[in-house]
Structures are given as structure tokens and as C-alpha cells.
Amino acid sequence: MNKKALTTIIVLGVIISIGYFATPAKANNFNSGRDTLITRISQRFNLNKSDVEAVFDAIHDEHQSEMNAKREERLSQAVTDGVITQTQKDALIAKMQENHDNRIQYREDMDKWFTDQGIDKSKLKNYLGVGVRRNGMGMMKFIK
Secondary structure (H helix, E strand, C coil), X not given: CXXXXXXXXXXXXXHHHHHHHHCCCCHHHHHHHHHHXXXXXXXXXXXXXXXXXXXXXXXXXXXXXXXXXXXXXXXXHHHHCCCCCHHHHHHHHHHHHHHHHHHHHHHHHHHHHHHHHCCCHHHHHHHHCCEEEECCCCCEEEEC
């Protein structure tokens, strides 16, 4: 692969990821949209799909690490301000990680269930909605 194509892919991936992660994502379309984008980029630039996916995964991991670091910093300030104790902070971080892991497992279980039932969930988005989105004030609303 030539250097120019790789640079273009990385820049494109960063731009798309920033836009994608900076706006509320539709929960049911995340993986299918991500997979479609990875496939199109790999086909367009004649790249190995797993290499393109690795770039997306790395960007996602970096974003997740940044969010965790910011959360850690804010909670440390809460400890300093006497709002919570260090023990409470540690318990809160552990619970948040547990909830995150549970959401991932739930999503994987549902994806498998849809596959086992022979249901293309992407075709149901107009019938079931696509999840929950936060409005500009941080309030959640159900999307229909």
C-alpha cells in the first residue's frame, strides 16, 4: 500500500470518527453504519478490510481512553471538594465499567438473537425506532 493512500485513509478515518463520535449516534445503526463505512473505504482504496477496521478500532479506543481520563479527573475533583470519598469514587468507576460491559454484552446477545431468528434488524428501524438520543440540553428522548 502506498504512503499517500494510507495517509488519506487515516485522515478520512479521523475526520469521520470525530464527526460520528461528536454527534449522537443511532444505537441500532452504529455497527451496520460502521461496517458499511469500513467496507466502502477498503474497497475504494483497495485496502485490506481488517487494516481499515484496525484504524477505526484504534480511534475508538483513543476516544474511550480520553473520555475515561476526563471522567477520572472530574471525579478526583469531587473527592478533593469533599462531595464523595475516594472509596465512593472507586466504587462508582467500577459500577460504570460494569454497566458499560453489560451494555456491550446485551448488544451482542441481541445481535445473535436477531441472527438466530433470521431477522434483519436494520429493516425494523422504521417500525421499532432506533433508540434514545440526547437533545441539546442533555435530555433523553425516544426516537420513533
